[in-house]
Amino acid sequence: DVKVTQSSRYLVKRTGEKVFLECVQDMDHENMFWYRQDPGLGLRLIYFSYDVKMKEKGDIPEGYSVSREKKERFSLILESASTNQTSMYLCASSPWSGATDTQYFGPGTRLTVL
C-alpha cells in the first residue's frame, strides 16, 4: 500500500512565523504535490515537484516555497505566515508514467494562523 505521511495533523502558528510542513512518501514516486483545500474553493495546487531539487509553481504559489532534497520528502514552507493561509494542507504523490497517474494523498495538516 502506498503511504503518504504528513508531519502534523493540526498546527497553530502566529502571524509572521516561518512554518514548515513536511510530507514523506514510501513508494519511490517521482511526483509530489502540495494542495490547500478551502470550503467552496476545492483543492488548489500550490507547488509540485517531478524530481529531486525540481519544482514548479501551481495555481497559487504566492506566499509559499518548497524544498525537495530527497526523493521521498517534499516540504512546504510559509516564509511569513498570514491569517489567510489558515487552511487544510494536503500532500500527494504519484509515480511518473508519461501521463497522469493516480495521486495518493496524505492525511492532511489543518493549519491555523492566529
Place this chain on the structure above:
Amino acid sequence: QKEVEQNSGPLSVPEGAIASLNCTYSDRGSQSFFWYRQYSGKSPELIMSIYSNGDKEDGRFTAQLNKASQYVSLLIRDSQPSDSATYLCAASFGNEKLTFGTGTRLTIIP
C-alpha cells in the same frame, strides 16, 4: 483557464437507490479523469479513473465519459449510508497535474 465544474449539492439519495454525480470540464484536450471520495475530516481517496469514452464499471461504481460533450459522471448503485461523502472530480490536461472540481456532497438517507 482550465476548469472542472461540479454541482456542490448537497445531493440526497435514498438508501438502495442510484446516486448520479456529474462533472463538466472546459478543455477538449483533457485526457484523463478521476473520481475521488472524501469523507469529512479525511483526505481524498481514488475511486475510479477513466481515460476513454464510454462506461467503466467497478463493483457498485460506474464512471461514464463523453468527450464530445465534455462531461464525466459517476453512478453509485445500491447506495449505502457509507457512501455519504464529498465526491471530487478531477481532470488531467496532458501533464502530471490534476485540476479538481469543488466537489459534490452526497448524503444517503437510510
